[in-house]
Amino acid sequence: MIPERCKVEQFFGEWDARVEHVACASDVDGLSMRELLQLADPETMALWEGLDLGYTDTLGHPLLREAITEQYARMTAAEITVCGGGAAEAIFLLANVLLEPGDHALVVWPAFESLFRIAPALGATATPIELDAENGWRLDLDAVRQALRPNTRALFVNFPHNPTGALPTRHEFEQLLELAREAGITVVSDEVYRGLEHDPDAMLPAACDVDEQAVSIGVMSKAYGLAGLRVGWLATRNKRITDAARVLKDYTTVCAAAPAEILALIALRAGPRLIERSRRIILSNLPIGESFFTEHSDAFEWAAPKAGPMAFPRLRLPVPVDEFVADLAREKGVLFLPDTIFDMTDNRLRLGLGRSSLPTALERVDDYLASRAVPTGS
Structure with a gap:
């Protein structure tokens, strides 16, 4: 593939x-490394200074997964899977888990390439749902509804949006999740820019908190200014998706880099x-x-x-x-x-x-x- x-x-x-x-x-x-280490608390500094450069937990350092859950309202550390290849790995894993030859996916458009180029390589098709440029890049829920097919398996969304900076209202976002739930399809929500709303009150809830079948994707690259760590994650209460993604992950990065995990933990504890x-x-x-x-x-x-x-x-x-x-x-x-x-x-x-x-x-x-x-x- x-x-x-x-x-x-x-x-x-x-x-x-x-x-x-x-x-x-x-x-x-x-x-810079200096700036980040200055944010370390005594526990994380001790972890950094005594770091063993061996293999790490395949699911992610337990403290790191616990820190990630602070971004969510309903997630536990057991439902977090850390990806050593960033958000791109999370998207790759989920596309492979959710799509098979003959399946269909919807993708909010324009889109980060991983969200739509992997599906065709898997033998699936992807239909773009174009944001309305004439109306502030508005998401058309009717267009989503009309694009659904009997073989639609996934809806890939990205808000806050790359490249337009679009952001639906909370009501629109929850309507989108409800539409997907009624259709029996999985929402993959790329939330790597969550927290960077220009109006903090406009921040959307995480998809995985609203819908137990949805998956939220996060990463250290965007909101935290730490793209070089290459640490991302997927969060979902859907155990079938979690289990399947973890099986496949054993054939991709296996685990994240030990230094990157501790540095990510330092950053998340200083997240705000x-x-x-x-x-x-x-x-x-x-x-x-x-x-x-x-x-x-x-x-x-x-x-x-x-x-x-x-x-x-x-x-x-x-x-x-x-x-x-x-x-x-x-x-x-x-x-x-x-x-x-x-x-x-x-x-x-x-x-x-x-x-x-x-x-x-x-x-x-x-x-x-x-x-x-x-x-x-x-």
């Missing part, structure tokens, strides 16, 4: 080392401080990004995000977004992500709000547009 090549990883593999400013990152500025740090970076960049794209309204159509470290403005210039992105990267060392990576043709680009270097990057974009005599919007 070999999926199509992952466009986003190929894209960053081509450009990352060639630019000074990655203005399309899906995460926030990473913490790290999430607040991430939100502070995002919210300081949000008005800067909005002002820039509004000022250049002849070149871009701004679409305000509701959550997470990304926005998805549309390029209005008479040039394909791929060409614009490549030329900007070569000329000014600033990298945006074109919507073609998401198999879209709407001439949009992903903006990352999680890097403190964004204001400097946008100054370079301003210079680039001025050098091409692109007028400033009124």
Whole structure:
């Protein structure tokens, strides 16, 4: 089973080392090791200093799983499975557990590639449920309902959403889970940006707390600024899914890296401080990004995000977004992500709000547009 090549990883593999400013990152500025260790309590510091670099618990360190449960209302440590390959491994495991040849899945669209490229490689089909760009990237529940088939087995969702920053209301999210429950399908909820809502009161409940058949996916990469740890997890009260995923996991990462687990434990115990740090970076960049794209309204159509470290403005210039992105990267060392990576043709680009270097990057974009005599919007 070999999926199509992952466009986003190929894209960053081509450009990352060639630019000074990655203005399309899906995460926030990473913490340094020094910063993270300064957050350790006496117990976790003792674990770090006395760490044995052998194999770890295949399900995840017991203290780590206990710390993960603090994010949920109804989960126990026994229902958490730590993935040493991050959220991508969790998605891979779940797709393999839930889908067989001839099955059907629904995927909220646009989507992180793992959410839709694995299904076809398994002999299943995936139907995109497009968010409504004209209405603030709204999720259309009727479209979900109409796309259901007798062989639909799973619904893959991602809120807060990558790349649009969309976020449904709590009522809409609970309606979605109820619709899936009535249809007898499993919701796989990619919640890696949970906690990064621009309005904290808008945070959705975890799917695994609302529906005992649903699965929630989390990771240290996004809200915590620790992508290098590669620690993710899946959480569900569905024992059949948990058992099957753990069997398959013995053939993928087996266990997480011992240092990464203890560092993740340190971070989770200081979780509110790290999430607040991430939100502070995002919210300081949000008005800067909005002002820039509004000022250049002849070149871009701004679409305000509701959550997470990304926005998805549309390029209005008479040039394909791929060409614009490549030329900007070569000329000014600033990298945006074109919507073609998401198999879209709407001439949009992903903006990352999680890097403190964004204001400097946008100054370079301003210079680039001025050098091409692109007028400033009124």
